[in-house]
Each structure stands twice: as C-alpha cells, then as structure tokens.
Amino acid sequence: MSELRYCPIKNRWAIIAPERRLRPLEFLVPEAAGMPLSPEADPFAPGNEDHTTPEIFSLPTLDASTSSRWQVRVFANKFPALRVEGGVTREGVGLNDSVSGVGAHEVIVECPESAREMADFRVDEMLQVLKAWRARIVDLRKDTRLRYILIFKNRGSEAGASVTHAHSQLIATPIIPSVVAQELKSAREHFNRKERCLFCDLIHQELELGARVAIETASFVALTPYASALPFETWVLPRRHGHDFAAADDAELRGLAVILRDLLRRIRLLLEDPPYNLVLHTAPSPHPRPGHPDDWSTIDHDFHWHLELVPRISRRAGFEWGSGYTINPTAPEEAARHLKEADPDSGSGGG
C-alpha cells in the first residue's frame, strides 16, 4: 500500500507508491509510451470495457450512429497512486511522518474514438467532459476522508501520458496539496486585508492592461500570467466570481468549453501539437474543521476556480529542481500576442 511521506527539511509531501511500478512508463523505459494504438489494442476503446476496472460513471453517447454506448467513461486507475480502501492513519517516528495512502485515482476517458484529442472536440463533446469532472467531484466530496480532489490531463508522453486515447485523471488526497494550499493562503490573506478576491483583482488588472490577455469571451478570460513559469503557460478564469468549479451551472460550463476548445486549438497550431498538462484548480472539499487554519468550509469569497494549461516544450533541469525558480524563455506578453493572433481555424498544425 502506498503512503504519503513528509519531508521536514523541504516542507514537502511525496507519495511513495511502489504499486505504480507495474506501470511500464515509470521505470527506465519512458520510450515505451505514446505509441498510437489501434482500436483493438486500445484499453480505453468501446468494446474493451472489460480491460479496465469497473465503470464508476459514464455519460451516454452524443452520436447515435456509433457503436459506443458512452461519450465519457470513468473508472479507477489500474495502477493507482492512492486507494479508496482503509482509514487514514497518521504516524510519526523521529523526523519521519507518514499518512496512509488513502484516496482515489480515477481515469476519465473523454471520447469513444481512439485517435481524437481534446482540441478536436466539438463544444458539446467538450461540455460532456466538464460535466463528468463536475459529477465526480460532487460524488467524491461525500467522503470526508478526502480533503482535495485534483483533476488534471496529461496530453502526450512528454507530459506523462502513458495511453494515447484522450483522457483526464482525478486524484483525491487526504491532505490539501501544497500548490493548492499556497493559492488558498495567498487568496485568503489578500481577502482578509482588502475584502476583495485576489483573482478578481488579477482579472480586472489584466483586462485593463491587455498585454497578457490571450482570449476574452463574455464569461471567461484566458491569460498568460505575469510570472509564467513555463512558455505559453495560460490560465482560464471565469469572469464571474466563483470559488467552486463543482458549483458552476451548465451555462458556465458551456462557456468554459468554448474558450478551452479555442485555446487548445491555438496552442496546437502555434507550438506544433505540443505535449501539455491541464489542471483544474478549485476549492477543497468543504468539510468543516472548526478552529483549524485548514477549515475551508467558508471559502466562498476568497478563492476563484480556474484552469491552468502548461505546454511541455522545455525541460525542467537541475537549476529548476535546486532553486524552485523556473527559467522561462518566452515572455508572457509575447505568448499572449501569438495566441491572440493565431487563427485556430486555419489548420491543425500537426497531430
């Protein structure tokens, strides 16, 4: 069984997950991943449902003419980093602290076809993926052991995908991940000082300045953040304040589907179909923890859900690992300008 371990020097958690070693990608053979699959060999294709763990959730097909019953399908990861079984035990011996690896690790297959990718989706197809994300968060929040539900997508083997069939993943953890915890802390401090949302202030400022606005719609904005860690890093934020993706209604999800599709097509065109990671940042599970600094049950004013997209076109080397800095050779203003000027309908630019 895996466990979460805390490093008192780095103030950082690692998930030690020996079971993941069964996964061919992770140990010494990274080149094995990323091969395009025939539908017969594709474990995520319709007809191969028995190659996966049991189905947890699905949404029906949008296209009555296909043989697939489902449009989006969710099941547990075969090589999970964390498992649902068991209680959360917390132990300390000397300098070593551990928490049992309780959680959830799910795969969300985003379309029935083996060789389509998210940037190819129609808006209504994209919307089904976002609805599946929302449904899984709502469901898993019932489990009070789980403090945070992280949804992310790895596209391309360079970004960590081991299966080419379009899919996203969900990992629910008994601890709020440090990246999210830092955002919550920054936003709460800002709100406590100013009684305004930090992200709303950011959106307001960036729309006024303009130089880092990549795409703007009635309900969303796509920004290349001022201190972008990587080239073409882009955040997609709802213009209307809301702390929780799971509370977004269908109209808002449709607005997100429109801008996300547009952004993915521009990125594909500009960067020649790059590998990328897409991560949903939303509020933690709202289980009350009265008096505890990690009580996020009353977070509605001081967080703002959003998506973060990072193309993986440069490598993380020793300097980044050793310093925590990143070196970004593309100014976000330049990235925003290219994204704004790209015509996503002019061709696919690859893949």
Next chain:
Amino acid sequence: MSELRYCPIKNRWAIIAPERRLRPLEFLVPEAAGMPLSPEADPFAPGNEDHTTPEIFSLPTLDASTSSRWQVRVFANKFPALRVEGGVTREGVGLNDSVSGVGAHEVIVECPESAREMADFRVDEMLQVLKAWRARIVDLRKDTRLRYILIFKNRGSEAGASVTHAHSQLIATPIIPSVVAQELKSAREHFNRKERCLFCDLIHQELELGARVAIETASFVALTPYASALPFETWVLPRRHGHDFAAADDAELRGLAVILRDLLRRIRLLLEDPPYNLVLHTAPSPHPRPGHPDDWSTIDHDFHWHLELVPRISRRAGFEWGSGYTINPTAPEEAARHLKEADPDSGSGGG
C-alpha cells in the same frame, strides 16, 4: 534583459529570460540536444576555447601528456539566464513585482575530454571539479548584489543538458531561491527549538535506522531520504557539521570526491546510465542584513551543506505540476538497498 517576476498567487519567482531563446534546446526542438560530439565540433574541447566566452577561471591539467592546458575551465554561459551588468532594481505595478535579472550564469567544464563523464573520473579529477566550485563561490560572494550561488549539473539531454561534454553550471541570484529558503527556514526553526542541527539529527537517525543508508564512509554518508520525491533520489552529507561548502578544506573535498564517484558509478550501473541532476545546497552569501529575517550572516549552527542527486527516470506530469506532490514508485529503502549492494567496479552498465 531578463527579469525575475513574482507571482502573488503561487508565492513563486520565475526568471523571464527571452535571450535564452537563442539556445536551441529550449523551444520546440528538444530532440536536437544530446548528440555525442566529435572533439572538433565540441565547443567545450581544448583548442576550441575561442568558441566560448572569455575564461573566468581554470585549473591546470593533471596529465602532462595531453594537449590540454587545463583540467577544469570556467566561463560565462553564452545564453545566460541572468547577467552580471547593472544594478538590482525592484519594481511593483499593481499585482506585478519584478527584480532586474542581475546575477551570474557560468559553465564549469569538468574535464578536457569530450566523451568522458563524471562517473569515469579518477578521485583526483573529481577533486579538481569540487575545488573549482569552491573557488567560484568564494569569488562571487564578494559581489553583495548576489544573495545565493547555486551550483548544479545536468547530465543527459533528458535532464536538461544541451552539450554532452561533461560540465556543471553556476547561477547566482539577487534573491534566495525558494527551495533553499525553505531549507534554511526549516533548519533555523529546528535549531531555535532544540539547539541542534536538523541535518545532524537526520544523519544520526538514519545511521541508526540503516534502511536508507546507501553508502557510508569515514567522513560522508549517502542517504535516500525518507520522503524521496523521485526514484533513487540521494543526498550526500558530510558527517561533520558544516554550513558552508566553500569553507570545506581539501581533505573534506577529497572525501566528497570519493563518495560522489562511488555513488555515480552505482547509479550508472543500476539505472543503465540515466540522465540526472546534481545540486549543491550550501549557505547563502553571508552579507549582513541586520534585523531582516533573511539575514543569514550568522547561520553557522543551523544549516548543513550537502549534495542532492536526482536521476531523471520518471516524468513530472500534470498531477505533480498541479499538486506539488510527486509520485515516487520506488521506496527509498529499496533504492538504498540496491545502491548498497551494487558493485560499481563490475561494469559500467552503459554509456
């Protein structure tokens, strides 16, 4: 000119360095790097000294029979992330904070031969590299604009190296990098509470427990840390307390050369010549900043210099990026056992 930019949401700095775009590795063509070079085409080879920026430092050859004047040679990076020229200006506009990209970015060529790597070095050759690191830190500390001097090595294109000739790099920054700042903070808090060094406590505990000790010599220990972020992550620590690598004497550096050579050979054997990053963690520049929480001029008791080695055999995917967690499929106890049992003299295992 590059600049350091601060993200108030992530509490994180990025170096925006458009000049680095000249470097072929960094933008869209990662596969161009890592080709073995002939000595004629190798910009770091003896005879091609005029292909680099002017020499800053060198140590004479150890082998009178070669045509090379030098054993180790240091010069400024041709595509620097930071530059020495100019004052440090700090600016803020709205939510955006920046610091001018003043610093230093140097290349330390580790041997004259184009195709040898650090694991092939004799102890006396390794020692010259460590002496060069020490000399560059001592020299750059005279510059009071520079708060930290980070030395690191990227071996293999997967680890970020763009030239195959064995080399390490140095980046000096006007801000203490967050990874180092966190270690300083953890160590100071531990010391303030217990009047003991956190790292000395760790060494004591791990030597007693044994399961994560990879190599032990009279003066050094190589540990796979309890919360290892990546498979076979290994820290090399001096057993004698010392906060500053630059204050280590020749005998201590020789002890480090012995254990580092041994470790690199075991890693090469076990992981089939993997790409890796090696990072030196040492005290910040000791310029006094009275009354400031970042005054590290009196740090001698509460930090402990060390080397960190991370083989790059697994990828950082969306989950890691979005959470700050890493998923490590190899328990450090297992890594330590393999390292301990490996016979570095039994063959090179590749490359």
